[in-house]
Amino acid sequence: MEHKKTFGSFILQRRKELGMTQKDFAARLFVTESAVSKWERGLSYPDITLIQNICEVLAVSEHELLSGSEDTRQRNSDRLAERYIRLCRRTRLTQFILYGAVLLSCAIVNLATAHRLDWFFIVLFSVLLCASILLVPSLCALDSKWERWRPLLSFGGFTASLLLLLLSICLYCGGNWFFVAAAACLFALSLLILPFLLPRLPLPEKYSRCRLSLYLAAGTLMLLLLLLVCCVHTGGDWFVLAAVSILFGLGFLFTPVFLRQLPLPERLQSCKTSLYLAIQTGLLLLLLLVSCLHTGGRWFPVAAVSCLFGLALVCLPLVFHQVKLPGKWGCNRLLLYFCIESLLLLLIVCLAHATGSTGFDLRCFTADSLVTLLMLALPWGLMLFLRYLPANWYFRSAAACGWGSLWVWTCPLLLDTILSAFYGWQDGLNTYTLTTPFTAFRPDFACPWFWDALLILSLAVAALALACLGLRQQAQNK
Numbered sequence: 001m002e003h004k005k006t007f008g009s010f011i012l013q014r015r016k017e018l019g020m021t022q023k024d025f026a027a028r029l030f031v032t033e034s035a036v037s038k039w040e041r042g043l044s045y046p047d048i049t050l051i052q053n054i055c056e057v058l059a060v061s062e063h064e065l066l067s068g069s070e071d072t073r074q075r076n077s078d079r080l081a082e083r084y085i086r087l088c089r090r091t092r093l094t095q096f097i098l099y100g101a102v103l104l105s106c107a108i109v110n111l112a113t114a115h116r117l118d119w120f121f122i123v124l125f126s127v128l129l130c131a132s133i134l135l136v137p138s139l140c141a142l143d144s145k146w147e148r149w150r151p152l153l154s155f156g157g158f159t160a161s162l163l164l165l166l167l168s169i170c171l172y173c174g175g176n177w178f179f180v181a182a183a184a185c186l187f188a189l190s191l192l193i194l195p196f197l198l199p200r201l202p203l204p205e206k207y208s209r210c211r212l213s214l215y216l217a218a219g220t221l222m223l224l225l226l227l228l229v230c231c232v233h234t235g236g237d238w239f240v241l242a243a244v245s246i247l248f249g250l251g252f253l254f255t256p257v258f259l260r261q262l263p264l265p266e267r268l269q270s271c272k273t274s275l276y277l278a279i280q281t282g283l284l285l286l287l288l289l290v291s292c293l294h295t296g297g298r299w300f301p302v303a304a305v306s307c308l309f310g311l312a313l314v315c316l317p318l319v320f321h322q323v324k325l326p327g328k329w330g331c332n333r334l335l336l337y338f339c340i341e342s343l344l345l346l347l348i349v350c351l352a353h354a355t356g357s358t359g360f361d362l363r364c365f366t367a368d369s370l371v372t373l374l375m376l377a378l379p380w381g382l383m384l385f386l387r388y389l390p391a392n393w394y395f396r397s398a399a400a401c402g403w404g405s406l407w408v409w410t411c412p413l414l415l416d417t418i419l420s421a422f423y424g425w426q427d428g429l430n431t432y433t434l435t436t437p438f439t440a441f442r443p444d445f446a447c448p449w450f451w452d453a454l455l456i457l458s459l460a461v462a463a464l465a466l467a468c469l470g471l472r473q474q475a476q477n478k
């Protein structure tokens with residue numbers, strides 16, 4: 001009952017504020033005066049179908065009518081919105097007038113002074129540059145279908161106007177720097193503007209989460225374009241070398257982002273680190289090839305295989321851990337690792353002789369290959385004993401220490417034998433004895449055989465001790 005009286009009092013107050021009688025109010029609603037009287041006295045409610053008409057006649061909202069009070073906050077919001085719309089309309093009109101006045105006056109002055117339009121185009125594109133930032137967003141707000149494209153249209157208009165402005169200045173001044181300036185501007189704008197545009201572009205679902213990768217790729221392409229234009233402008237031939245160098249350098253930072261965000265096949269999802277190493281290795285080899293061609297050298301094969309040898313020495317264990325190897329190689333990864341490294345090392349020796357300035361010498365190649373195999377004998381023996389000897393751990397370690405002692409003992413003699421056979425080197429070859437195998441290599445010591453014998457003896461004692469421990473463990477197991 002109380003709400004009916006509040007509702008009726010609100011209708012009565014609004015009717016009197018508008019200067020209407022009950023008869024006028026009832027006539028506009030096509031109801032009787034008694035019905036209006038009952039509403040205002042709080043005896044009844046109007047029919048629900050009359051709510052909208054009552055709001056129009058009393059100039060109130062439905063919320064105000066039903067609550068029986070004025071919504072001052074909403075009215076203030078509506079007034080502020082109307083003021084903002086009027087301000088935007090006046091601002092657009094003012095800009096149209098100012099831009100038109102500036103262009104018209106500059107066109108008249110240009111025609112009057114030069115009898116043609118030349119520097120007027122600089123003013124025209126400068127005005128368009130300002131309008132793309134100040135006027136285009138306001139125009140897009142007039143239509144909801146252009147609202148979502150407002151940043152793209154504004155920045156696109158700004159970029160186009162800037163390029164046209166540079167072109168008009170270049171033509172007016174008679175220069176040839178436009179393409180360099182345009183490429184530099186595109187590179188800078190891609191770094192500054194793309195972070196704001198990419199979130200608003202309608203991308204396919206699988207690329208919607210790759211916006212950072214797209215940003216990095218676009219920036220890289222703009223940088224390569226700038227380098228290409230600068231190279232052509234200066235008449236140089238360094239673009240390919242500079243481009244590959246930049247790709248190799250940026251790849252260290254950008255490739256992990258690409259591999260993380262771009263959609264990869266299921267079998268490659270667990271091999272991203274290996275893919276990263278493979279991509280960077282490919283870029284490094286490409287950089288070496290381009291550098292070799294650019295300098296006119298013949299060193300690329302040796303440098304490439306040497307890089308592969310060094311990278312494989314560090315990275316192959318990680319690659320083997322991620323990549324599934326076929327057949328029995330999955331259980332013999334260490335053996336495969338040694339095979340690859342040994343083949344790469346022998347290939348380095350072969351290529352070094354093949355690309356040398358004196359040509360390929362079979363005698364020298366054979367000598368160096370034998371020396372390489374002699375040096376590889378130590379790690380190969382240690383690996384085979386420790387990994388594949390069918391015995392317990394103590395016996396394996398004893399065999400490895402024994403092999404190390406034997407190699408340290410006999411390596412200098414074998415090395416001198418190879419050098420004397422192929423190069424005729426005889427210095428110190430006859431000074432070797434069973435107890436002092438290193439005499440020729442330590443002539444500066446007063447007792448040259450002491451430290452060498454101590455190393456050999458230490459390895460031999462370690463091998464004997466480990467063998468005894470192995471026998472003890474074997475006896476305990478039995």
